[in-house]
Amino acid sequence: MALNQLKTVFFKEFTGYLNNFSVFFIWGIYIAVSLASAFYFGSYFLIDNSGLQSYFRFQPAILALIVPAVTMHLWTDEFRLGTIEFLLSQPVDYFILVLGKFFASWAFCSLMILLVLPLIMVSSFFIDINFLSLFSAFLGTLLLSGAFCAVGCMVSALSSRPVITYLVAFFALWGIISLKFEVLMTWFNLPETLPELNFSALYLNFISGRVSLDAFICFFSLTILALWANTAFISGRNR
Amino acid sequence: MKKNLTLIAFILLLFGSFLLINFGGSLLFNDRYLDFSGQDSYTLSPASRRLLSSLNKKYTIRLYVSSRLSDYFPRTGQYARYVTERLKQYQNYSNGAVSLDIIRVEPYSAAEKNAEKYGIKTFLSNDGKINLMFGAVILNDEGKSITIPNFVELRRRYFENDITNALNSLENMSRPQKIGIIAPDMDIPTIDGYVDTSRSPNLFALLGQDYLLQKISPQTVQIGVEINTLIVVSPAEELSRLPLYALDQFLLRGGNLILLTDSLNEQNEKIIPDEGLNQLLAPLGLSYSDKEVIGDAQNAEETVVNNQARLYYPWINIKERALEGQPLTAGLKNLIFRSPAAVKIAEKIPEDIRITPLITTSSRGGHVSSFQASRLDKDLILQNYTEDNHPYLLAVLAEGKFRSGFDKNILEGTKLQKQMLDYLPASIKPFKLLLIADTDFAYDANWSDNSFKKDNPVYGYVPWADNGELIKRAVDAFNGRTNLADLSPSPMFGASSLSDIFREEISSLYEEQRQTILLRLEKMVRERLSLAASYAGRSPDFSEIKRQNLLEHDIAEAEHEIRHLDFMINSAYDKQINIFILITAAVSLLFMLMLIAVLRHCRRKIRE
Incomplete structure (x- = not known):
């Protein structure tokens, strides 16, 4: 039952992305910015790019720019068009609604990430591609986009204005990628023996081939907490 | 107001739980990872791990890396990240016997002077404005040290051998x-x-x-x-x-x-x-x-x-x-x-x-x-x-x-x-x-290339075959130093950048032409020298001056041809890069349109 409901919400949201031209716009900007940053700022031609490190290095910043555009309509449109009351009055668990919307946005972003395949194909004519490292980078980027989609979903439940949602989500994601917890450790005088917690560094580990359990915990905890908060905001709004 | 306060409190609570979960996760699982680098970048060999677990002395590895290394030499910067990660493995596996000190060196700083005292070599940035460095000193608690004046990227396969052997030498320095x-x-x-x-x-x-x-x-x-x-x-x-x-x-x-x-x-x-x-x-x-x-x-x-x-x-x-x-x-x-x-x-x-x-x-x-x-x-x-x-x-x-x-x-x-x-x-x-x-x-x-050996005799040559390694192993085995007998050079994955490949490809097209000009140039320079030697101690006659001028003119022309050839190579290289970018962009665009078309088709099918 719950799975069917999840499927329905997922398909409704996912096909919604394909109904208009926003898909061309979002994917087009994503691939243009990604390629430009890899070629012009990532020293793509100068360093050993068997794992496409130059391309993936900038993904946190690029996804922080793109993901809010993917997620901003998820709840905002429901508030703006007044369909939220109808949606919440359906016999569907709030968490299923949140999950359905989240998975739709994540699937959309995952397909967007696949747009790197042509670059892999063209590069493979000239260099040996390290597919193991590439797999690790893909995995990291998928987890990263999942966490970002969850945060974007959560932020979109806070406002009925898409532009504000976009901006708040963008700054929230930017904050996450640029926040270095060692700064907090210095502020609060925490002992240096505590491990470093750095979102970007954990992602960079993925692109250099280090798939660690603490990185999984970090990405998953952010995703789950954001989805939980999203459910709490929706239910709080309905009260 | 109350609602807003609740929201803020809720967000703070979320942030706090995120921090707690992650600190806990990092403390417990920091050393649980899979090595997907394809080059064993995060896996120390059994020989190195054995050595690290049996160290009796305390060691500090001081890694000196210029903070602006990546700006000037992106590829060396990439290698510096690799070196840092590898050295962290040494620290993690040593149960506290090895500590890693990463020093980001600023130009003209005290750290730079200190590094130079240990024998770390500086090299000029490509605009010639500042000195850069990328080396390490391995010190033990008895004050003995081994310096790697410069890490040479092409020697990457031997990185683990170098560090492990250095630790082994310091440990058994009798x-x-x-x-x-x-x-x-x-x-x-x-x-x-x-x-x-x-x-x-x-x-x-x-x-x-x-x-x-x-x-x-x-x-x-x-x-x-x-x-x-x-x-x-x-x-x-x-x-x-x-x-x-x-x-x-x-x-x-x-x-x-x-x-x-x-x-x-x-x-x-x-x-x-x-x-x-x-x-x-x-x-x-x-x-x-x-x-x-x-x-x-x-x-x-x-x-x-x-x-x-x-x-x-x-x-x-x-x-x-x-x-x-x-x-x-x-x-x-x-x-x-x-x-x-x-x-x-x-x-x-x-x-x-x-x-x-x-x-x-x-x-x-x-x-x-x-x-x-x-x-x-x-x-x-x-x-x-x-x-x-x-x-x-x-x-x-x-x-x-x-x-x-x-x-x-x-x-x-x-x-x-x-x-x-x-x-x-x-x-x-x-x-x-x-x-x-x-x-x-x-x-x-x-079996080796000595281009990077200046001031770095041990860690500067680049082996392309393991001839030296075989003899070293034999000497070690004969002398009972068998603890590192299974230490092997790391596997190597596609070491060339696209730039290297394009340049090599283009240069090979012009190589014959370049060689011909260089031979002609060499011949003319030799002739000029012998001509100058023939009238040494006297004034040259008219025919000699004429020949000299003609040679000067031809040499200048040949040099101009070489410069022109370099220009042609650079232009062809730029063209190739642009073609690569254009092809990738075009294929990406086509792929995107195809993906959207497939998705829309699937959606239509599902609806039907």
């Missing part, structure tokens, strides 16, 4: 053992009879990290008892009976010998006579022939023969798979031989001797006369080459006891006899012998 070297045809500078490893061939720079290398005369009649391992690179002049006696007695006393002999030494283009050495080897059940050079059609290297790239059979590159069988060669990636001889094992081996074949050619071995190989050019050598399709032995390991090939002390009856050790008719201890049938095996030019 009185170093002496190794004797007899290699009269190699240029080996010495200080007080000991090899100056800062200027020596790479093989000895490598060995000099852990051993004291003593140069021994090829006319010696006795090898001192303080030397238990001797490396002999056979000279082109036949060894007289005096050193042969010395080697015979050295082996009978239980000495360890690494003997590199050959049929043709390519480096000096000389045939290594077999008569003397075969006298030494015969009692051990071994021999070699100076009459033929061995080739291998399956493992041959490609080289330019008659302006064409062709397989040149006497240049043999034995790869990893063929080296797996023996502990001494297991894990090595490749070994290079140049016109080697074949080792022959006697049908009847003395019963106390055990001979282990170590390296053989493939079953597509062949031979050519060493006389022809020393006289003819490569094309003719290949024409005279006979493929006899059976494997040849290139190296063997022998050990055991034997009877002397001499019936008495060679200097018996002379005054010197009294100063010598007693003559031994038979072994008093088992000997060990590594016999390699190629002297070129030891020469730098055949």
